[in-house]
Amino acid sequence: MDAIRTESLTKSYGRARGVVDLDLSVPSGTIFGFLGPNGAGKTTTIRILLDFLRPTSGDAVVLGLDSRRDSVEIHRRIGYLPGDPALYDRITGRDLLDWLGRLRGGVDRPYLDALIERFAIDPDRPIRQLSRGNRQKIAVVQAFMHRPELLVLDEPTSGLDPLVQHEFQELCRETTASGATVFLSSHVLDEVQHLCDHVAIIREGRLVAIEDVDAIRARAVRDVTIRFAGSFDADAFAALAGVRSVTVEGPVLHLQLSGNADPLVKLAAQHDVVDLVSAPADLDDLFLHYYEGEESNGAARH
Amino acid sequence: MALLVTERGLRDRRRGLVGWALGIAGYVVLQTSFFPSVQSSDLQRAVASYPKELKAFFGGAQAFNFSTGRGYLEVELFSLIIPALLTIAAIAFGVGALAGEQERGTLDLLLANPITRRRVVAEKAVGMGVTVGALAAVVFVMLLVMDPAVDLRVGVVNLAIACLGAALLAYGFGALAMLAGAATASRTLALAAPAALFTAAYLVVGLAGLVSWLEPFRLASPLYHATGTHPLSNGLPAANYAVLFGWCAATVLATVLVFERRDLVR
Known part of the structure; x- marks a missing residue:
């Protein structure tokens, strides 16, 4: 079964571009990279999966559940890391993680403590006193701490230093090894290359290509x-x-x-x-590649 | 089930709430401590010579009765200051509740949990009720404390009635701030909409005393229902409570309906 499946998913709103006819399937138990330049529609797609946005047309099915009708059950079973996450920052990291754990009806305490230690989080300082990287680490931990079946991570490594990025990637691999699925967005090709089993590329709201990482690397x-x-x-x-x-x-x-x-x-x-x-390999160049292909096709038609 | 969203909202605003309570308590003490000197002064006679339009705006000659504790408190606290202070506190809460969380981005973190949007609004509404209720209780308690000291003879029941009326009024405007925030995600609009409506509601009640064709319109002003009939002296009819309760409940319900349908754009 696919952890995520979208069918003709379309969202148009305001001046933002949204997404157009998106057919996405994310196999269970894999690390799936959702790659695209900023503004391509990655966050829009993720927010539809979370039921923050409602599709103009089409469906999104998460863990076999309808994104609109079953949003609470979906939220129970997924971990979400917002892009550029904002945390309740007047409290300490531990208080925030405890509180989020209580909202989920309790968490695996030893596992949470292990994650805090693993990412070297200072749990006893008010979050507003922490650097951006340290806040991001707390945001990563809150997504993983309840051992969700599916992780939806919007630009998870932004703000993390290379050592922590490595730790994050290890955590993703362990998580999928135990049967869960990781769906992460990125605009950094390198990161996706090293980490992901599958990659989907989105540009201007449309899916460009789904192929294995090696093929993308070859074209990069x-x-x-x-x-x-x-x-x-x-x-x-x-x-x-x-x-x-x-x-x-x-x-x-x-x-x-x-x-x-x-x-x-x-x-x-x-x-x-x-x-x-x-x-x-630079993602902009990779996209230039696609652009040029498209434009030469267009030119041939004229 | 524990009200975890309510708890978070109140904890994060703890300091602000204590500040509000101290400020309001201090203001009540200050204002009531002037009562004995005002009562024995010639102010009452001076008021008699005020222009009649001025008196009419503030509710007629009855509104300037400085000879009794009730009359004094009516003018100095309950006609505007206390309702306005409670309303400002409620609007501040209402602005932060949805628009504030969305502008800061914490709403994403909150709504990714297994909790419905409806419940989030309901818990925020409870938190606002606790906030406004606590501040109204401060007014109530401080006046009870000051009553014997300055011989206000205000009466516990009428005092409670006036405080509850002011609290419901404030809550309704706070709920409007939540509604505007739910609809627009803009803190500015969430603040401006209820502030403008409060001003309009205040002006309608005052001007209705001057302009006869405005008189029916004061019934549309929540201020009229909460403070317009001198509740400290006369009590407050059940119908007024019904209007105020209904207004608050309808606004919260509208907030739920709007917020459930809204696209939460980042």
Whole structure:
């Protein structure tokens, strides 16, 4: 059974773009990445799943339950991390987590204490005195503390330092290993690549592609910068498969690479390479890729 | 089931509530301590020479009876100040209840729990009732305490009647703040709507004494039902309570209906 399934889900409102005809299925027991640039409709979709927003048309089914009719039961069985979460900040972290636990009819105390320790949360300071990263850690813990069947996490790692991000990813893996499902949104391709079993990409409210992570990685564009000691032939680099946007600044070559890096490295190796930087795939470039595909299709029709 | 949302709201406002209570208590003490000197002064005669339009706005000659404790309290506390203070406190609560939580973003955290929106509104309404009730009780208790000291002879029953009327009035405007917040998610509008209505309701009651065609309209003003008939001296008819209760209940109910249907956009 799918943990989340949407059918022709559409939400249009105000000036915001909303979502259009979204068909999404999130298999149980997986970590599912919902990827898209800011404003693409990720948060809108998540808020429909939570019954904060009501769809204009279409359905959203969460854990086999209707998002509108069964929202209380859905809330009982999921953990939710809002994007850029606001906490009741006049109280301490422990008081907040206790209170949220009571709203859920009690929590597994040892598990909560273990999570607090694991994320090195200072539970006894008023939340308003904590840094953004420390608040985010509390927000992460409140989503996991009642061992929900499904986690709906909106940009979970924003504000977390790399060490905590790693801990968060471990927690996601453990959680899915025990049978739960993690659905997380992100605009960071790297994060999704390393963590998720499946990825859906959304742009301007529409689903772009559902495919496995490796395929996305293969299509992903990397920014490559090579500094040479001597002269080189930029045209030769531009002629390589998967290379585009070649620019030259004196001894430095900039280009964008998609797919296999081997031909580029072999060609570069024929020269005296001073430095080589391959920047992590940038989501905007990935989307540029899709845009261009769409536009050339459009141009062909004219 | 425990009222956890009510509890959170009251705990987070604890300091503000204590401040309000101290301020109101101090004001009551200050105002009542002037009574003996006002009673023995020539103020009553001075009032007689006030322009009749001025007297009419504030409820006619009867409204300026400084010779009795009831008359004095009516003018100085219950015609405007106490209802206004309670109303401001109630509106502050009502603004924070839904619009405030949504603007800060904490509403997401709250509504992601297994709790209906209806229940959230109901628990907030209870919290507002506790807040307004506690402040009205402060007025009641402080006047009982001051009564023997300055010889007000106000009477426990009439005092309770006047305090309850003021509390219901305040609660209704607080509920309007909640309703406006539920409908718009804007703290500004949640504040402005009931504040404007309170002002209009006050003006209608006052001007109805001056302009005869306005007189029927004062029945539309909750202030008239709570304070317009000098409850400290005359008590308050059951019909007035019914109107005030009905107004509060209808506003809370409307808040539930509006809030349940609203898209909660971030």
